[in-house]
Amino acid sequence: MNRLEIALPGVTLKNPIMPASGCFGFGQEYAQLYDLSKLGAIMIKATTAEQRRGNPTPRVAETAAGMLNAIGLQNPGLEHVLAHELPWLEKYDVPIIANVAGSETEDYVQVAREISKAPNVYALELNISCPNVKCGGIQFGTDPDVAEALVRAVKEAAGVPVYVKLSPNVTSIVDMAKAVERGGADAITMINTLVGMRLDQRTGKPVIANGTGGLSGPGIKPVAIRMVYEVYKAVNIPIIGMGGVSTVEDVIDFLSAGASAVAVGTANFVEPFICPNLIDALPQKLDELGVENVQDLIGRSHR
Amino acid sequence: MIQQEKMKVVRQQQVADSIFEITLEGQLTDQMQEPGQFVHLRVADSYEPSLRRPISIANIDHDNKQFTMLYRAGGRGTDVLSKKQVGDVVDVLGPLGHGFPVEETQPGETALLVGGGIGVPPLYELSKRLNERGVKTIHVLGFRGAKDVFYEEEFNQLGETYIVTEDGSSGHQGFVTTLINEKNPAFDTFYTCGPTPMLRAVDQAFPGKKGFLSFEERMGCGIGACYACVCDTTDGGYKKVCSDGPVFAKGVVAL
Numbered sequence: 001m002n003r004l005e006i007a008l009p010g011v012t013l014k015n016p017i018m019p020a021s022g023c024f025g026f027g028q029e030y031a032q033l034y035d036l037s038k039l040g041a042i043m044i045k046a047t048t049a050e051q052r053r054g055n056p057t058p059r060v061a062e063t064a065a066g067m068l069n070a071i072g073l074q075n076p077g078l079e080h081v082l083a084h085e086l087p088w089l090e091k092y093d094v095p096i097i098a099n100v101a102g103s104e105t106e107d108y109v110q111v112a113r114e115i116s117k118a119p120n121v122y123a124l125e126l127n128i129s130c131p132n133v134k135c136g137g138i139q140f141g142t143d144p145d146v147a148e149a150l151v152r153a154v155k156e157a158a159g160v161p162v163y164v165k166l167s168p169n170v171t172s173i174v175d176m177a178k179a180v181e182r183g184g185a186d187a188i189t190m191i192n193t194l195v196g197m198r199l200d201q202r203t204g205k206p207v208i209a210n211g212t213g214g215l216s217g218p219g220i221k222p223v224a225i226r227m228v229y230e231v232y233k234a235v236n237i238p239i240i241g242m243g244g245v246s247t248v249e250d251v252i253d254f255l256s257a258g259a260s261a262v263a264v265g266t267a268n269f270v271e272p273f274i275c276p277n278l279i280d281a282l283p284q285k286l287d288e289l290g291v292e293n294v295q296d297l298i299g300r301s302h303r
Numbered sequence: 304m305i306q307q308e309k310m311k312v313v314r315q316q317q318v319a320d321s322i323f324e325i326t327l328e329g330q331l332t333d334q335m336q337e338p339g340q341f342v343h344l345r346v347a348d349s350y351e352p353s354l355r356r357p358i359s360i361a362n363i364d365h366d367n368k369q370f371t372m373l374y375r376a377g378g379r380g381t382d383v384l385s386k387k388q389v390g391d392v393v394d395v396l397g398p399l400g401h402g403f404p405v406e407e408t409q410p411g412e413t414a415l416l417v418g419g420g421i422g423v424p425p426l427y428e429l430s431k432r433l434n435e436r437g438v439k440t441i442h443v444l445g446f447r448g449a450k451d452v453f454y455e456e457e458f459n460q461l462g463e464t465y466i467v468t469e470d471g472s473s474g475h476q477g478f479v480t481t482l483i484n485e486k487n488p489a490f491d492t493f494y495t496c497g498p499t500p501m502l503r504a505v506d507q508a509f510p511g512k513k514g515f516l517s518f519e520e521r522m523g524c525g526i527g528a529c530y531a532c533v534c535d536t537t538d539g540g541y542k543k544v545c546s547d548g549p550v551f552a553k554g555v556v557a558l
Contacts, residue, residue: 025528029546032305032526045530053541058521060531062379065350069523074530074541218350269524270345270353272307272396 003293004282006040006261008238009186010161011095011122013040013261015279016294017251020242020265021046021099021125021165022071026085027092030272037093038276043189043263044085046101046127049110051077055132056209061198066217066244067266068196070132070210073101078111086118095122097163101130105150108140109157116159123160126151126185129167129192131214141167141192144179151183161186163240166231168223169195177231188231189240189263191224217266218244225257232258232299246274248281252289255297305399305526306331309392313369315385319453321376322421323385324361331395332368335360338429339402339496339517339550342372343525344384345394352380355396357522357545359496361424362431373424373453399525400549403429403515408492410437415490417479417505419445419497425517427454429494430461441465441488445501449473480504493553503558514553520544 004015019030021043027036036042054074061068075081089096098121102108112124128141128150140150147164155162164180166173168191177188193214198207206212224243232239241259245251246267254262267274282294291297310329318324343355356378362371376385387393403425408414414433418426423444430440440462446452449472458464466474467482475482479501495505496517506516523529527546535557536542542556 023524023529025530029524029526029528033307054530054533057531057533059533060521060523060529062352062354065353067354067523069529069531071530074533217353269529270355272524272526 001293003286004279006294008240008260009123009163011041013095015040015282016255016261017275017279017282018043018097018240018261018263019268019275020263021127023265023268026081027089030268033272034276035092036089038279039094040261040279041095041097041122042089043097043099043125044081045075046073046099046130047075047078047081047111047115048073048101049078049107051075051080058207058209059213061207061213063196063198063215063217063219065219066215067269068198068208068213068215069193070208070213072132072210073130078114082114082118086120090120096120097123097125099125099127099165100154101127105153108150108154112154112162113157113159121160123186124154124158124162125189126154126162126164129165131167131169131193131195131212132210138167138169141176142170144175147176148179148183151180151185155184163187163189165192166190167192168227173227174230174234177235181235181237185237187238187240188235189242190231191220191227191243194220194223216244218246220244221250221253225253228254228259229257229301233302246270248278248285251278251282252285252297255294256299256301258299258302260298304334305397306334307394307396310395312387312389312391312393314389315387318373320450322373322451322453323376324371324373325384325387326369326371327393327395328367328369329395330368331397332363332365332370335363335370335398337398337402338405338432339425340398340400341549342395342397343399343522344380345396346380346383346387352383354380354523355525356380356384357399357525359425360398361427363428373421375421396525400545401547403494403517403550405429405432405436405438407513407515408433408436408438412491413439413441413489415441415443415488415493417443417483417493417495417497419479419501420447420451422495422497422501422517422519423454425496426494427457430458434461441490443467443479443482445479445497446473478504480508483508499558506553506558512553515550516553516556517550518544518548518556
């Protein structure tokens, strides 16, 4: 028995660690550094029906214990991802969770239908929480009824399980979680970034061209843990936790709060080998905690 | 090949106002082949600064497995870097990006190297390589004022060197393009690195000439995964400054 194995809807992972969407491109860059087959899964960059150019630069700014970004869902579009990015990833023994974004329900449905046909896509991650685009993304992620309807529409079209990525920029993330569960979501991934801003000391103007950006990194971890903790109690579908994970202790915290697996975002930029490092560090951590399997840690805060 | 290594500081000194020269030693130096590439540095195991800082490579010494960078202190990361002592280590990821193609200038030909401020450093390794190849180099280096000038003597040893300062406190007064228009030097290829307005001016000064421009942009990952440093290209597409660049042939990037 593999101590690190974790079962999610539609796929069993060899370990609970995966790079988060938007922080890992489509894998090719990090493949120069290590074997992607080592990863539990890969959440690829958001794919939209047509290619998107994203926001003006500067798109990133450092903050205390994290960073702001406003990339704006830049991606080469569904056709290109299906023809080039996903086939390239097939040489690795790693399941792909495809992040799907759009501005209209029809866009989401179209991308979900097509991208779930790729043989290495085992699940979708419905992006209803990008804070950096004017149209699409977050309006689906802030109104429970709109979110529920979108999930229902995507579920009908998708050929693989549908995970839904929640935004922390809401009054009640529990209400959002319950809504997507009613809509038929197979799992929840959380949290996306928190909307923030950094000012230039000299000019007093925002550093990021978009004005606001999404805050990520170790600074947001307490918010993410609290939200995973609350959502775990409120729904019966699994959670993939993320938000500032950069140490093996962070991984343990997310599992304890109720996550079945953990995604790593900003830490990839700081330490490019962070995902394999965390995977390698897990067995010893389990020993220290006197726990046989990763599975045994899920939701232990609530027991 | 991109590697990560904790490299040892073997030298550090201030060479101009806020400008530091630091030399690191380690195996990773073996991977550095092209002038104009950069490294992504983690200067402290801290939450602020936490992100890596992209710094260009100014000099490569393969024999001693050392390389040198020149950088401007003043930011959160570069201030920490400037306080590193001999024997301290710096976490280096690199070499990254595509540098200047020296093979685009033939032995016996002349290359014009134009640098502005902290864009000057990568031109030093480039000039060394061009000279090794038998290319004659002319250097036009722009700074704000006399206190900002560095490496004048080093460049002088490699070829004709003009210092230009905005306030005229050292060398010629004006911008690099002021001097270029005045001297109108004959050359075959230009190579340039500096702030975007300078790149634009240099680009416009030489229509029809073969040239290579090194760009600067805020970066996240430094290897092409995060899409933070994307720039528009003249064909309507886009390029990533970190992994497709930072050096692009003239005409590729929309200026």
